[in-house]
Amino acid sequence: MEAEAAAAEPPQQKSQSEQQNDARIAIIELANMISVPMSLHAVVVLKIPDAIWQSGSNTPISASRILSLLPCSASASASNLQRLLRLLSSHGVFLEHLLDGERRYSLTDVGKTLVTDQDGLSYGAYVLQHHQDALVRSWPLVHEAVLDPTVAPFVKANGISAYSYYGERSEMNELMQKSMTGVSVPFMRAMMDGYVKGFDGVDRLVDVGGSSGACLKMIMERYPHVREGINFDLPEVVAKAPNIPGVTHVGGDMFKSIPSGDAIFMKWILTTWTDDECKVIMKNSYDALPEKGRLIACDPVLPEETDSSHRTRALLAGDIFVMTIYRAQGKHRTEEEFRQLGLSVGFTGFRAIYLDHFYTVLEFQK
């Protein structure tokens, strides 16, 4: 009886002072948010996920035990490491276990994405790539993207565009390639499992902005009928790309022309550019395709609705990253915005295929 009466009661309204208290703590959390990515960066630099993973055992271990597995001096601070681990446990990267009065940590599924695999890859390089000094210098200038959208905050902070800056520093180019590959490989597996007919009839495939050629390699291994791969990227990028059987690395500028192919693939390209620039890239792709040829673009696609899900937040945060680092008017787009871009350069067909929470496959038919 009592339970029924309780269930019938309307939900208790919070008092105004409780609501204000909630608001004050929420704004303090937001104001301190920078502690989260910088702590994440710190644990990747220190290789903490690999140390905890210990070849797959993932046994909960204490901060001092983690330090004993790392090549650091005896004066390294276990208590400071524990502070990082506590914060990141609260954000779902580690799982905290209280055992015999001691805090120990294992990796959650999120934390496992930072463990280096047999190919030397993980999402760790993506974390490092985002927090290099030149990128970090751009962040206090985000408001400038509102006041003057003609110049990206990165350019204001560093004097040149991000890609030119990376181009002058081989270590940044290498980290960019490693970061792109680390994020690409899991998506590409999901894409090829779900987009099974996407490469039907394709003999020669061009990957525009293909970086190391890792995506092409995976496509050609899965679909041996794709016999010829053209990895097209900036000259300084393809100069660092590894040899891949069947793949020719071609240096060039997609704003000038794109090598011809039966289909054109591009992943994480359109996002970085303004609508006008996307139209140039897409028109050059259109011109490089035969009748009925397909442009297959993989990009984040923004939901129409704004909500607080991980997916929406990851996509909206990535949108601000693009605005800050690459182009103040480069952006994540909605499905409809992509459709309109395709139509504007002459593509007649369009479909969006959702196989992954971050990237969507966008197929434009000539």
Ligand SMILES: C[S@@+](CC[C@H](N)C(=O)[O-])C[C@H]1O[C@@H](n2cnc3c(N)ncnc32)[C@H](O)[C@@H]1O
């Ligand atoms: C965000 S990365 C994506 C890399 C790769 N497609 C992936 O998803 O892993 C963008 C790529 O575009 C390349 N890029 C930038 N400007 C370019 C241009 N004008 N012509 C050709 N490639 C360009 C960059 O060098 C970089 O490899």
